Amino acid sequence: MASIQSAVQPLAAKLRQFDALSQEEEQVLEAAVSSIREIDVNQDMVVEGESPEHSTLLLGGFAARYNVTAEGRRQITAVHISGDFVDLHSFLMRPMDHSITALTPCQIAVVPHSGLTRITETHPHLTRLLWLSTLVDGGIHRKWAVALGSLQGHQQLAHLLCELYLRLKQVGLTDGWSFQLPLTQTLLSECLALSTVHTNRVVQMLRKDDVIRWERDQITIVDWDRLVDIAEFDPTYLRGPKLLTADQSAA
Amino acid sequence: MASIQSAVQPLAAKLRQFDALSQEEEQVLEAAVSSIREIDVNQDMVVEGESPEHSTLLLGGFAARYNVTAEGRRQITAVHISGDFVDLHSFLMRPMDHSITALTPCQIAVVPHSGLTRITETHPHLTRLLWLSTLVDGGIHRKWAVALGSLQGHQQLAHLLCELYLRLKQVGLTDGWSFQLPLTQTLLSECLALSTVHTNRVVQMLRKDDVIRWERDQITIVDWDRLVDIAEFDPTYLRGPKLLTADQSAA
């Protein structure tokens, strides 16, 4: 089981891709964690309509953010992985307008909002980093909308795989061109807004063209360039490439 | 022409819906504005790929955030109105992964990033309010994705109208159940990810059922309840209803 010390590691790794993170800042993050918890598969870790007093940092496992429509159709708007602060926004924005469910058993760190408020009062640079991480989430949603609106099924799937590959790589969860993706085709269809039948056909399309291999929950990217091409993928939105130190942005 | 003093009014009004905004905070915002500028119709005020050194506050007019796909299809991911800080995220996240264009002549306030950094260093409560406004934008994108993925054409249109009505009302730009919406059906089709032909049919559907009236660029909502029903609209995502004062969230 993860200790609180090791808990913030995946998040720290992600934030370091944005800017330097001092020892002290990392300790401040650790100090903000109040406890570690396990979530069962298919259990909601955050529920629509609630106004939690803490935010949830995903330490291990996969989670999905979703809304349910009147007809009972479930639309997934993001897949979350280790290091994602899945409902950091609940700190300021309440109540939750969507739920987050565990796609696999998950370990989470509980971070009380009071601690986050304290960070905004005392650590502006760290605050900017956390803010940035919510902005990247926003960018992911924006891209998701573009994909849903203007890409065909197989392109959307390709886009999702490109995104997940890069994000998993960021936190060290890839193995060469392979990674675990514990999504059934039914779940996948809820990401892509396709029927399960069509989702299956779209998966086969990419397989037949030998762009990806997908066995069990193991995905291997056979031809990254072609995948990027199909998806019209541009990774810009996943990065927060500006350094955030006070001096240089004041320049 | 707007003066800098009056410039932050629509933004201040919006932020006040989230939490109290002190006189001093309002002055700090004013002080962060370096200049006021006019943008012509169809001119981009922010361009994909660039890394601006300032953010853009929309003072008057309508703007749209969009991406262009390989086939030249343009997908609009948000419509912006007075008081929206259209690219506040460019402060931390660069370069821009999308452009923002003026749907009408627009007045904008230019806010250098250095000023924003200074706010994060000295005004934590105001920082949280600004952060929240980017979170609401993120929520809008999330809803847009849900709508694109799981609603039919006429439902999507209904959803867009519900959203715009409430947002315009927030900043005092509605007149009873009417408001100006300077969107051609072509633009509208780029919001909804429909063809212009189908967009037209979908508009007619809502008109024929006497749910809305749409003459010129004047929209009148005839039957709000039915519109909400069609759209499956839930306004939660537009609000940031938690008070943000340090003391109470530390309680």
Add this chain to the structure above:
DNA sequence: CGAGTATTTGACGAAGCTCAATACCTGTGG
């Protein structure tokens, strides 16, 4: 009035949905 743009209509085609059936896979108990 006339040019240009925006809206509307019709006819046909394509992407993706639904219903329904079949195959596969993995774990469980006999």
Add this chain to the structure above:
DNA sequence: CCACAGGTATTGAGCTTCGTCAAATACTCG
């Protein structure tokens, strides 16, 4: 070791929503 159960993946066939192409009508402004 086999048989079965329950979930997951795959396939086929007909249908719907929405797209494309093309043309006609209206509106707006000089």
